[in-house]
Amino acid sequence: MASQAKQRVVRASNMNFTVLELGEGPLVLCLHGFPDTAHSFRHQMPALAAAGYHCVAPFMRGYSPTEAAPDGRYDTGALSEDALGLISALGYKDAILFGHDWGAVAAYGAAATAPDRITKLVTAAVGYGSGFFEALVTNYAQQRRSWYMFFFQTKIAEAAVRHNDFAFLERLWTDWSPGWKWTPDDMEVLKRCFRANGTLEAAIGYYRATLGPVLSMPVDIKMLAPAMNVPINVPALMFHGRNDGCIGGETLEGMAKLFPKGLKIELVPDAGHFVHQERPEHVNDLMLKFLKS
Numbered sequence: 001m002a003s004q005a006k007q008r009v010v011r012a013s014n015m016n017f018t019v020l021e022l023g024e025g026p027l028v029l030c031l032h033g034f035p036d037t038a039h040s041f042r043h044q045m046p047a048l049a050a051a052g053y054h055c056v057a058p059f060m061r062g063y064s065p066t067e068a069a070p071d072g073r074y075d076t077g078a079l080s081e082d083a084l085g086l087i088s089a090l091g092y093k094d095a096i097l098f099g100h101d102w103g104a105v106a107a108y109g110a111a112a113t114a115p116d117r118i119t120k121l122v123t124a125a126v127g128y129g130s131g132f133f134e135a136l137v138t139n140y141a142q143q144r145r146s147w148y149m150f151f152f153q154t155k156i157a158e159a160a161v162r163h164n165d166f167a168f169l170e171r172l173w174t175d176w177s178p179g180w181k182w183t184p185d186d187m188e189v190l191k192r193c194f195r196a197n198g199t200l201e202a203a204i205g206y207y208r209a210t211l212g213p214v215l216s217m218p219v220d221i222k223m224l225a226p227a228m229n230v231p232i233n234v235p236a237l238m239f240h241g242r243n244d245g246c247i248g249g250e251t252l253e254g255m256a257k258l259f260p261k262g263l264k265i266e267l268v269p270d271a272g273h274f275v276h277q278e279r280p281e282h283v284n285d286l287m288l289k290f291l292k293s
Contacts, residue, residue, distance in 0.1 A: 005045055010058070012085035013078070018065040019058040019086075023049025026119075027092045028291075030057040031083060033101020033125070034203050035169045036274075037063060037193045039186070040100060043280030044287070051288050053096070058086060060102065062202020064193050074205035080109030087117060096291060098122040100276060102206055112230045121236040122287055125244060125273050127252040128259075129228055133214065135251045142248050148172070152207040153215060158200055166191050176246040177272030186277075229258065236263045237290040239283055241271030264290070 005020040020038045022045045030041040038057040048055040059066040061082055062074060069078065083106050087095045094117045099107030104123035111118040126132070135142035151157055161168040169190060173182065194200055236259050240249055249267060256263045266286055271278040 005042075005055075005057075010086060010089050012089040013061070013082045015061060015067045015070060017058045017061075017067075017082070017086065017089075019056050020045070021054065021056045022046065023053055023055050025052040025054050027087065027090060027095040028053045028055045029083060029086060029090075029095045029097050030055060031079075031097065031099040031103025031106050032057065032060055032063075033099075033103050034206065035172060035190060035194065036101065037190060039189050040274075040277060041098070042277075044098065044276060044284060047280075047284040047288065051291075053291075054090075056086070056090060058082075059193070060106075062199060062205065064196030064199045068198040068202055072205075073209070074202060075209040076105050076109055079106035079206075080113055083107060083110040084114055084117060093117065094119050096120045096122065098124075098287070100124040101126055101273070104128075108228065108232060111232045111234045111236075115233040118234045120291060121232065121234045122238075122290065123236070124239040124276050124283075125241070125247060127238070127240075127247075127255050128232065129255050131251040131253060131255060132247065133228075135248070136214075139248070139250070142251060145246055145248065149207050149211050150215075152204045153212060157204050161194075161200055161204070166194050169194065172246075173274070176244065177241070177274045177278055178243055178245060179270060180272060180274060180278045182277070231258050231260055233261055234259075235261045235290075237287065238263065238265045239268055239275045239286075240265065241268050241273060241275035241278065243270070243272045244275070246273040 005022040007020055010017045010019050028048050032038055032040040038059045041057045045055045061069050097107040097118055104126040107123055108128045111121050268275050268279050276283045
């Protein structure tokens, strides 16, 4: 069980990362998104450990008990640097990356920057390329789903998310994964992280660092997210829940051409944004087949 995972502190990117780890073998680095924690991978860690992998899930920068970023950086470049820094800090030359949501963004950046250090790439919920950013301009359904990203650019965001013991986070989980029956314990783990000093500001900081500059520039649709149009020379597998209430599957169109070594997209029925937590057996089975192939 994931409860067997050990917790320790690892120094990387000039910060102390708290990580959960389980198993021995090749490294699988699991990177969580928002609103989430390292516990996101509690169903994957035992399966990966049993299959002969050393599975490590850090609390991402700014997410308690990991430190706030000493340089104040929460941009996508910093997230990718963290992934590569953690691989080295854990004593490995290379790793398999599994990223969900912001963790997927970090994983894509690391694989694009240093493909020789990433042996295989598994992502969930967030695609690669300019499709998502183009959808913010051209796709009303995605604009509506992404309302919170715009809301997070405002000064009232922290107070709104914190109100009534972070009820906002429960509403997001419900909206993004409509059929998911999480446990009160799962939600308590999330809220405990967000109640800690600095976590909320850091989590919202990811959105301000990434979307803030885009919103203040003149828009050229062809030039949106140029950093996410670099080909990734790593074999890749992506999971996307068919009922994802946060990001529409249509934003993944054209993504495969950016993966010269192959990309398989698995659209998972009866799952939303937190696909790996909602359909863990399905995801684990397909992931392990991909890693062994």
